[in-house]
Amino acid sequence: MRKGDVGTCRFDASRRRKIAPSPLVTKLRRGFPLTDDDARALLGLCRDTRVVHDGRDVIAERERPDHVHLIVDGWAARYKLLHDGSRQITAFLLPGDIDDLHANLLRQSDHGIVALTPLRVAFVAPDALEQLMTSRPGVARALRWSMLVDKAILRAWLVNVGRRDAKARVMHLFCELRERLVVLGFAKNDPAPFPLTQEEIGDALGLTPVHVNRVLQRMRADGLIVLHRRLLQVRDFDRLAAAAGFSAAYLHAVDAALPAVRHLAGVAIGAGDACRQACR
Amino acid sequence: MRKGDVGTCRFDASRRRKIAPSPLVTKLRRGFPLTDDDARALLGLCRDTRVVHDGRDVIAERERPDHVHLIVDGWAARYKLLHDGSRQITAFLLPGDIDDLHANLLRQSDHGIVALTPLRVAFVAPDALEQLMTSRPGVARALRWSMLVDKAILRAWLVNVGRRDAKARVMHLFCELRERLVVLGFAKNDPAPFPLTQEEIGDALGLTPVHVNRVLQRMRADGLIVLHRRLLQVRDFDRLAAAAGFSAAYLHAVDAALPAVRHLAGVAIGAGDACRQACR
């Protein structure tokens, strides 16, 4: 499906310079207070860290999941294949993202995880995780919160693919990824790493690479983004978010990324003030 | 958006006759052994059972979730609204289905839940649930399994909307719902309750009601289904599943509904024998 890796080394280096030591801890703290002890305990899970090459599977579809996978560095994608050979990406996994908790309860994985860049993944033993969660309720709550956010993102993706046209889909994805990258410590207005190929974007959004290309051309022409050499710079986030109908609420970040555009859907729902808040 | 209810009483009655006392227990036992004590304990959660009328919200978008909701009887839908007024349904909730576990960890719900038929819902206090899960590890594991299955279904929906054409989407949805209804005790080849309007089907699949109608006409003409008066009979499940590319694996039911069509995607993945197994 894909294999090439281009400039990923430079890409890697630039990320390491900027990111906080543990992306997982950084991410969780956006949603949940975590004591330093809890944070340290989480770091202990990364004992068994392995490197997965660009384009290789971390876990394949139908394989029995015997570990929980935690992305330490690089980008990965959850995907499912159809019998006609097409692929649907159901999630992009960034540093700090985790595979399904307790996935070992299932006989076989219903999806694969593939490395989109050179990847560092921590393989966590389910027992160790379980033990940590019982001994440290704070960690347990934080990880459960993280799983809820994953699910919320998945719902947002379904909405995106089901109810928006191609242009809005791409824009919404870019908004989401930018918000998630900001949480990881990238500045809001600087170019951020963006290693996705147009084919991968298409596989995530239910579009063909050809059409993704056309949409990107348009977005560049409109001055919304600069996307070049695996770096993405969002020039006008507010306009992008407005056009995409993006609302950061579903990411459930507490104070970090404030909702950019909160739409009032139908009947008034209160929380009117927040609607005027724009992201930075 | 919708409000009418048609024939739901008859519909209700026929379901009660057939279903095991607790749909939740029935469902969980498909994935997990549950002792009788555990099952009884689960029933204890249904103390506070409320009725929600057809078309009303169980919980609205942006509301703070202060209960976990368990569907006792009737159908409901998770949905999100867009600012242009369109709606995307992200899940159909059948008896035994639960709202997100630990959703109370979130400040506000990122989606609403609406009753599609007259509904009986158990409002479970988060504390009571938490307590039950700590005191009964078996229950905890079963509920976590259930959450994983929910997520797997969500991924399957994304694949459906992202990568299949309208006809296959409808067929895939029907296959999934049939499998889930079978778990609830409906016979595989008998008509089963199916209260969805064509608009609701469209909102779940990213289609317009008009087009859903045309697809259904076609499926009827092809002898695949009989859908009439809120009853659905699948005439030729194998053919339906094959045309939809449906594989029941993602439902993670242990022995109940065997995979209908298991597709081999690209490279051989092993488990070759299972590929020939058809459902019933």
Place this chain on the structure above:
DNA sequence: CGTTCCCTTGACACCGATCAACTCTGGTGG
């Protein structure tokens, strides 16, 4: 017995898929 959903049907428009080249870039090997 009228009203209200919901379903149905037809004509037409358009977004995005498909097919097929061609370019550009970075990496590889002679």
Place this chain on the structure above:
DNA sequence: CCACCAGAGTTGATCGGTGTCAAGGGAACG
């Protein structure tokens, strides 16, 4: 060091699946 090569991006022409708009029919409820 240069030539080649593979993968990604780009562009144009054409086609088809779905959306849209509009009108009418049928069943259940009050």
